[in-house]
Amino acid sequence: EAGVAQSPRYKIIEKRQSVAFWCNPISGHATLYWYQQILGQGPKLLIQFQNNGVVDDSQLPKDRFSAERLKGVDSTLKIQPAKLEDSAVYLCASSLDLFSGSYNEQFFGPGTRLTVL
């Protein structure tokens, strides 16, 4: 079974530039998550989708970050404009179904390492 795919794996940009990350979840997974992992910290949830709807985006800095999952499959996360403190690994994860009545394991992708200079 193919895992969660992410691209690019690495990205270096200058501050105030924009950047986009792409995620393709495991086939059939309705729930998709974007996490930010700053060096020395654990992953922090930015946004959570169920199909194409947002379930939780309470920790997404909405003045500069946006995310979409238009067809309920793959997703993009965008930062515009980027700041130095956005340097981090951006992880995508997916799980079967948020509302299935039982916990479904989250499967993580390899992440995109962003460096903002």
Place this chain on the structure above:
Amino acid sequence: AQSVSQHNHHVILSEAASLELGCNYSYGGTVNLFWYVQYPGQHLQLLLKYFSGDPLVKGIKGFEAEFIKSKFSFNLRKPSVQWSDTAEYFCAVKVSFQKLVFGTGTRLLVSP
């Protein structure tokens, strides 16, 4: 607010030594706890989880964790580590809608 504390940021052990990594959580709801592992160059993956029942949970690769409600702890243990256990270990608690809150992680280095 929900939080997870992992007090050991770096641990260095020799092969065959016993391992215990600390995890304390702060969450007022029903507690579901997890340990995730990230081996060098690999994805985060689930090591074990506690939902209910027996507070001693066994996971993959010989790891286990014990949920102690009175201490708000969920420490990870392994009786004898191997070089291949070198990795970063994250404790996490599930809050609403399957959202996970992670600790800061512990980097384990096992020397052969």
